[in-house]
Amino acid sequence: MYDHRALETKWQARWQESGLYRTGEDKNKPKYYVLDMFPYPSGDGLHVGHPKGYIATDIIARLRVMQGFNVLHPMGWDAFGLPAENYALKNKTQPRLSTDKNIVNFKRQLGLLGFSYDWDREINTTDPEYYRFTQWIFLQMWRHGLAYESFAPINWCPSCQTGLANEDLEDGCCERCGTLVEQKPMRQWVLKITAYADRLLTDLDKLPDWEEAIKEMQRNWIGRSEGAEINFAIPGSTETIAVFTTRLDTIFGCTYVVLAPEHRLVEELKDKIKNWPDVLAYLTKTKNKTELQRTDLNKEKSGVSLEGIFAINPFNNEKVPVYIADYVLNAYGTGAVMAVPAHDERDFEFAKKYDLPIRRVIKPLTGDAIELLGAFTGDGRLDDSGEFSLLLSADARVKMSDWLEKNQQGSRKINFKIKDWVYSRQRYWGEPIPLIHCEACGVVPVPEEQLPVTLPEVANYEPTGTGESPLAAMDDWVNVSCPQCGGPAHRETNTMPQWGGSCWYYLRYLDPHNNKELVSKEQEKYWSPVDLYVGGAEHATRHLIYARFWHKFLFDIGVVSTDEPFIKLQHVGLIMGEDGRKMSKRWGNVINPDDMAEKYGADALRVYEMFMGPFDQAAAWNTNGLIGARKFLEKIYLLFVNNPEKIVLADKKLLALLHKTIKKVGEDIENFHFNTAVSALMILVNGLTDYQNEFHAWPFSAAEYASFLQILSPLAPHLSEELWESLGQEGSIYKSTWPNFRPELIKDDVSIYIIQINGKLRAQLSLAAETSEAEVIATAAAEPNIVKWLEGKEIKKTIFVAGKLVNFVI
RNA sequence: GCCGCGGUGGCGGAACUGGUAGACGCGCUGGACUUAAAAUCCAGUUGUAGAGAUACAGUGCGGGUUCGAUUCCCGCCCGCGGCACCA
Numbered sequence: 001m002y003d004h005r006a007l008e009t010k011w012q013a014r015w016q017e018s019g020l021y022r023t024g025e026d027k028n029k030p031k032y033y034v035l036d037m038f039p040y041p042s043g044d045g046l047h048v049g050h051p052k053g054y055i056a057t058d059i060i061a062r063l064r065v066m067q068g069f070n071v072l073h074p075m076g077w078d079a080f081g082l083p084a085e086n087y088a089l090k091n092k093t094q095p096r097l098s099t100d101k102n103i104v105n106f107k108r109q110l111g112l113l114g115f116s117y118d119w120d121r122e123i124n125t126t127d128p129e130y131y132r133f134t135q136w137i138f139l140q141m142w143r144h145g146l147a148y149e150s151f152a153p154i155n156w157c158p159s160c161q162t163g164l165a166n167e168d169l170e171d172g173c174c175e176r177c178g179t180l181v182e183q184k185p186m187r188q189w190v191l192k193i194t195a196y197a198d199r200l201l202t203d204l205d206k207l208p209d210w211e212e213a214i215k216e217m218q219r220n221w222i223g224r225s226e227g228a229e230i231n232f233a234i235p236g237s238t239e240t241i242a243v244f245t246t247r248l249d250t251i252f253g254c255t256y257v258v259l260a261p262e263h264r265l266v267e268e269l270k271d272k273i274k275n276w277p278d279v280l281a282y283l284t285k286t287k288n289k290t291e292l293q294r295t296d297l298n299k300e301k302s303g304v305s306l307e308g309i310f311a312i313n314p315f316n317n318e319k320v321p322v323y324i325a326d327y328v329l330n331a332y333g334t335g336a337v338m339a340v341p342a343h344d345e346r347d348f349e350f351a352k353k354y355d356l357p358i359r360r361v362i363k364p365l366t367g368d369a370i371e372l373l374g375a376f377t378g379d380g381r382l383d384d385s386g387e388f389s390l391l392l393s394a395d396a397r398v399k400m401s402d403w404l405e406k407n408q409q410g411s412r413k414i415n416f417k418i419k420d421w422v423y424s425r426q427r428y429w430g431e432p433i434p435l436i437h438c439e440a441c442g443v444v445p446v447p448e449e450q451l452p453v454t455l456p457e458v459a460n461y462e463p464t465g466t467g468e469s470p471l472a473a474m475d476d477w478v479n480v481s482c483p484q485c486g487g488p489a490h491r492e493t494n495t496m497p498q499w500g501g502s503c504w505y506y507l508r509y510l511d512p513h514n515n516k517e518l519v520s521k522e523q524e525k526y527w528s529p530v531d532l533y534v535g536g537a538e539h540a541t542r543h544l545i546y547a548r549f550w551h552k553f554l555f556d557i558g559v560v561s562t563d564e565p566f567i568k569l570q571h572v573g574l575i576m577g578e579d580g581r582k583m584s585k586r587w588g589n590v591i592n593p594d595d596m597a598e599k600y601g602a603d604a605l606r607v608y609e610m611f612m613g614p615f616d617q618a619a620a621w622n623t624n625g626l627i628g629a630r631k632f633l634e635k636i637y638l639l640f641v642n643n644p645e646k647i648v649l650a651d652k653k654l655l656a657l658l659h660k661t662i663k664k665v666g667e668d669i670e671n672f673h674f675n676t677a678v679s680a681l682m683i684l685v686n687g688l689t690d691y692q693n694e695f696h697a698w699p700f701s702a703a704e705y706a707s708f709l710q711i712l713s714p715l716a717p718h719l720s721e722e723l724w725e726s727l728g729q730e731g732s733i734y735k736s737t738w739p740n741f742r743p744e745l746i747k748d749d750v751s752i753y754i755i756q757i758n759g760k761l762r763a764q765l766s767l768a769a770e771t772s773e774a775e776v777i778a779t780a781a782a783e784p785n786i787v788k789w790l791e792g793k794e795i796k797k798t799i800f801v802a803g804k805l806v807n808f809v810i
Numbered sequence: 811g812c813c814g815c816g817g818u819g820g821c822g823g824a825a826c827u828g829g830u831a832g833a834c835g836c837g838c839u840g841g842a843c844u845u846a847a848a849a850u851c852c853a854g855u856u857g858u859a860g861a862g863a864u865a866c867a868g869u870g871c872g873g874g875u876u877c878g879a880u881u882c883c884c885g886c887c888c889g890c891g892g893c894a895c896c897a
Contacts, residue, residue, distance in 0.1 A: 001849095213814050213891085220813065220893050227897085245897060258897095295895070332896045339897090345811095346895055417896055537891080611835070613822055617815095618890085625822070628835050676824070679834035686834090693851095754830050759878035761830055785864085799877050805829055809877045 002637045004601030008718045012114055020732055021116045024070035032069040033527050034061045035506055035566075037535030037543070038076045038123075041102035043087045046109045047583050048591040048609075048621060049575035053534045055606050056572065056615060056674065058115045060532060062714035063669050065116075066738035072527055073116055074509040076123035077103050080131075081498030082160055082176050085429035089462060095429040096457070099126060112597045113606065114717050116734065121512045125431075125501030130508060132452035133518035134501050135434040137550065139445050140557055142435065146192045147423065149443065153262075154422050156184035161463035163188055165422040165497065167542045172295065186467045189424040189433060189494060193549050197222055197416040200548055209568035211616075214540045221541040223417025228401050229334060230410035232257055232311035235319065236272065239265060241311050244333030244415055247343065248404075249396035252385035253361035254338040255351065257311040258303065258323045260330035261286045266306075274307035279324065286326045294326055301327050301350045313338070314409035315400070316386060325350060333415050341375065348375040361385050362393060421546065423497060428461035428470045430495030438482035438489035447483050453491070469493045502543055503550040506530050506565060518559065525561055533566040536574075544569070570672060573617040575609070580620050591621055603716035604630035610674035610715060629678075633719055635685050636712070640705070640723050643692055651699035654687055655745055658704055662741040665711045674715075681712060702727055707739035755780045756807040757789045765806075773800050780806040 015021065034057050039050065054075075061073040079099045087102075088095040103124065110117070123130055141147045155164040159179035163186060168175050193200075201222045204215045227246035234240060241257055259266060261283050266273075273279055282304040286294070293299065303325025310319045327346055328337055341351035342360040351358055362380040379393035388396050404410040424433060432453045434446040446453055456477045461470045471493040472478060482489035504518070511523040544566075551565040576582060577589025584590065596605050608629035612619040661684045668677035688708075691699050698705065706727050713720035713733045724733040748769060753776060755763040763783045767776060777798060780786060790808065799807040 216814055217892055223893085223896065225896070243897085247897075299895095301895080327895045327897095329896065337897045344897065346897075349895095415896075417893090540892080608835095611822090617823095619822065622822075622836070624836055632835085675822090676834085679824075682834055752830085756829085756878070759829085759876090764830075797877060799829090801829065805878090807829080807877055 002634065002719070004603065004718070005598070007722050008112075008114065008597075008602050011718045011721050012111065015114075015732075015734075018732075020734060021073075021118050022120060023072050023074075023118045024065075026070060027526055029068065029070045031072065031527055032061075032064040032532075033072045033530045034064070034532045035073075035509075035530045035534070036075065037533070037539065038078050038502070038505060039106060040078050040081070040083060041099060041106045042083060043091070043098065043102055044585065045102075045105050046593055048593045048596060048605075049583055051110070051113055051593055051605075052575055052609050052615075053536070053572035054110070054115060055113070055609050056570075056672065057532070057534050058113075058606075059610070059669055059674065059714040061116055062717065062734060063666070063738065065734060066710065066714075066736060068737070072121075072509065073118060074121040074123075074512075075110065075115070075117040075119070076121075076505060076509070077106070077125065078498075078502050078505070079103065079124055079126045080430050080496070080501055082162070082425075082427065082429075083498075085427060085461070086160070086176075088429070094457075095461065096126075109594060112594060113602045116717075121509050123505060123508050123512055125505065126429075128452045128454045129515065130505075131431040131501060133508070134431050134496065134504070135446075135451050135453060136448060136518065137504060137554070138431075138496070138500075139434055139448065139451075141191060141553060142445060144553070144557070146195060146553065148190055148192065149187065150190045150420075151185060151187055153183040153185040154188055155181045156186070157181055160427070161465040162426045163422055163424065166419050167421075167499075167545075168497075184467075188422055189435075189492075191421040191423045191549075193421045193545075194416055194418060196549050196552055197224070197418050198414075199552055200418075200545060203548075203552075203564060206564060207567070207569070210566075211569065211571060214537060214544070214569060214571060217537075217540040218545060221418060221545065225415050225417075227413055227415065228397075228404060228410055229413040230314065230338065230404060232313060232320075232338070234269070234322075235310055235312065237269065239268060241265065241322070241336050242334040242410075243336045243338045244413060245338055247340065247393075247397075248400045249379075249382060249385075249388075249391075249393040250340040250343045250362055251313065251315050251338060251400065252382075252388070253340040253342045253359045254313055254318075254320060255341060255357045255359055256321045256323055256339045258325050258328045258337050258339050258347075258350070259306075260328040260335040261324050261326055262330040263324070263335045265336075266324060269306065269309055272308050275305070278304050279306060282324065289326070301325060301346065301353060303327075303350065303354070305354075314404075314407070321356075323350075323354075331419065332417070343375055343377055345375045345377060359384070418545075421549075423500070424494035425497050426467060426469045427463055427495060428455075428458065430497065431455070431500055432471070433492040433494055433496060435492040436480060436482060436489045437492065438485060438487060440487050441482055441484045441489075444482055444484045444489070450483075455495075469495055471495070499543055499546050503547045504554070506533075506547075507554075507560065524559075528560060529562045529564060530566045532568045532570065534570045534572055537571040540571075571616055573613075573615060573619060575612070576618055576620045578621050578623070583621075591623075596623075596626060600626055600630045601633070601718075603633055603719050606717075607632065607678055607715050611678040613675055615672045615674055632678075632682055632685065633716060635689055636716075636719065637723070639685070639688055639692060640726060643696060643698060646702060647697040648701055649695055649697040649699065651691060654691060654699035655704065656748075657684055657687055658700065658708060659741040659745045662707060662711055662739050663746065666738065666741075669714065678715065681715075684708065709733060710736055710739050751803040753780065753803075754805045755783060755786055756805060757786070758809055759807060762786055762789055769803065773802070776800065777806055781808070 036054050036057050061071050064071045084099050085095050088098040157164055157174040157179055159177045160174055169181060173180055201224055225246050227244055228248045229242050229244050231240040231242050303323045306322045309322045311322050312319055339347040341347040341358040343362055361384050363383045364376055364380045382389050382391045382396050388400060401412050432455055434453045436444045438444050456474055458470060458474060464470055478490045480489055480491055507519045510527045511519040514520055547565055552563055554560045555563045579589050581587050604626060608626040611629060661680050664680045665677045706729055709720045709724050721733050750766050751769050753765040754761055755765055763785045765780055793810040795808050795810055797809040
């Protein structure tokens with residue numbers, strides 16, 4: 001039994017004392033930047049699932065250092081935002097105090113696991129010296145017209161009492177507290193991420209080392225669709241109804257037009273609408289529906305016609321009725337659609353209900369004789385479509401778009417699902433938005449030399465629910481003179497959302513103490529971009545899109561030299577509770593890493609978490625598995641202490657196994673196959689244990705035992721360091737050079753042949769590697785079990801694969 | 811509904827570009843040590859038949875390609891994740 005507590009605390013203290021993990025500064029070496037998604041320091045502390053990704057990056061960081069790279073491996077805290085504030089409110093403390101306390105606890109917990117972080121580069125998004133630059137970036141966006149004030153209705157969480165971005169919702173509920181979100185018009189700051197939508201989409205193709213699944217999620221979120229915008233004239237009005245469609249080829253089948261209830265024209269055309277009371281009733285009914293009710297796919301479509309209003313289809317000059325219906329979304333496209341019930345399921349359903357005409361204009365290419373019960377939504381051949389009849393759908397879309405543009409009735413158009421980013425929160429615990437409202441000059445930026453605009457300490461930081469943040473009540477802080485004209489003015493009192501500070505933190509690690517600029521050109525050029533980024537897949541459509549957006553903007557204004565921030569992205573699979581459910585206080589299935597490290601050791605915990613299964617897959621916790629990992633380390637310890645004389649009786653097979661293992665462990669770590677790396681080490685250790693127990697000697701030299709420790713060290717740094725020292729090796733194993741495997745030792749001199757009859761295994765044969773084909777076949781055919789099978793049969797064919805198998809086909 | 815990922819022993823999982831299915835670990839069974847238990851060590855562990863050699867079946871289901879398929883192709887079923895009235 002080795003005393004893991006004594007051993008691990010000893011080495012953790014020594015590493016810290018010697019500054020072992022300070023980032024290398026020799027710029028002649030190649031660099032490797034390996035990054036974790038920095039944690040949100042919650043009051044609950046880390047559970048056993050959080051460190052899984054950190055263990056993996058630590059293993060990679062250690063491997064890269066040993067391979068001769070300058071490695072940047074930093075850690076910090078993403079500490080602004082709702083959860084921290086809600087936690088402080090619940091515990092009746094100040095967010096500043098509770099956040100600082102939580103950080104101390106998180107840092108202690110991470111310290112127990114022996115990570116090789118360079119703590120000199122620690123950052124904290126709530127530090128004014130940090131958020132000064134978050135504010136600076138916001139100002140640059142404002143200057144470039146990418147931050148604008150809007151009064152449109154947005155998602156409002158009545159429980160958190162703040163506006164939210166689309167990305168903050170889950171099934172129409174607040175992602176934080178699960179409360180049903182309402183639509184509420186309010187003043188807000190919005191970032192124009194849509195201006196980058198096309199680049200965010202197309203540049204995904206430049207990221208071959210991102211998992212396809214995550215890229216696909218982003219593509220869906222951005223949601224690009226190509227189509228056309230068409231203007232339908234309104235007889236008796238100068239207004240036109242613009243509709244967006246991706247199926248211009250179906251336009252001859254348009255039998256009515258639908259506006260979203262919130263569409264601007266509804267109010268504009270009020271005087272001409274003959275059944276206004278009906279319309280008003282419908283509008284009220286819609287307004288009272290929640291977002292969830294409105295988007296419920298199972299609900300029956302409803303709407304009301306705008307009596308007296310018609311729209312003219314420019315292609316055939318036909319006059320069609322106009323409806324409002326809440327299945328049309330005001331926020332997408334133009335908020336109006338041309339309805340083609342024959343070729344769109346939603347329109348079909350609506351037309352059936354209100355008895356509107358259904359006109360088929362696309363014939364399926366196959367089986368068109370069948371009478372369709374629903375809408376035919378596929379491409380086909382145009383029918384009854386004037387001069388465009390008989391064209392194929394795809395061709396028709398091109399020709400009809402040309403026609404539109406030539407006749408100035410509309411144009412080609414690309415739409416995105418992604419919406420501009422609602423960037424202000426009516427809460428206290430966030431970065432103040434560095435803008436000033438002046439009665440005379442309008443919105444004026446805080447001069448850059450006055451940054452940061454620090455978050456004032458307030459006695460009462462509870463949300464007001466009025467659409468203003470608690471800061472609005474702080475007259476001393478709010479009232480300022482205008483930086484431009486000196487007149488009376490007041491500060492913007494909304495704060496930035498949780499995701500603000502994390503949009504650029506990876507850049508700050510490069511140059512964390514620079515108080516002139518967010519990162520120096522020199523440091524940026526050397527360290528950027530991030531070579532490996534590891535974190536949860538839940539960030540695919542939030543943090544990872546936001547950060548790419550900011551990065552591209554910073555690239556455009558010359559702050560960074562690359563147009564993508566993260567070269568390789570690897571997502572980490574969750575660790576579930578022993579009951580298979582997500583670890584949560586609610587289920588009482590949370591396993592605490594402190595307890596596990598205390599009981600079984602940090603090394604055992606590291607090895608176990610990597611051994612649980614494929615890194616990117618979810619896996620259920622099993623403490624017996626952790627004990628297995630501990631036993632494995634125990635065996636290693638015994639290898640070194642059980643044979644103190646260290647007599648060496650050379651064993652070729654075990655030496656070959658060592659070199660195979662060196663090769664495999666290196667490759668597996670690079671490919672994130674930690675589970676098989678651990679298993680390879682176990683196989684080697686089992687071999688060594690058996691050998692030592694039998695012969696009471698080592699099968700190879702101390703130098704080779706040292707290289708075994710080296711390949712173990714990224715996984716189990718404490719124990720390896722201890723045994724490395726006991727072998728009399730100089731310096732830390734962390735600074736040693738990763739061993740090379742010797743290919744000549746790996747090559748087998750015997751080949752094991754499998755002998756098959758009709759593809760079924762019947763015998764095995766072990767022959768010298770250089771045995772000729774003819775000889776192998778002859779020997780195989782002479783095997784007793786094979787002779788039995790071949791007796792009285794004719795060999796039709798013999799398959800031979802060198803070094804592998806012989807297959808007799810009979 | 812659309813998109814992505816997956817389905818292998820009692821469990822987590824392994825299997826390189828088609829070539830011994832079940833590595834490694836957990837669990838379980840039997841044994842050794844012990845007054846006893848824990849720990850440790852040894853043996854076994856996909857199913858069926860057999861004392862055994864061995865034979866047959868077997869990687870979600872049904873087909874196909876191939877000398878040979880967990881791996882490739884076609885058609886399904888189930889699970890997980892994301893998006894979802896996006897025109």
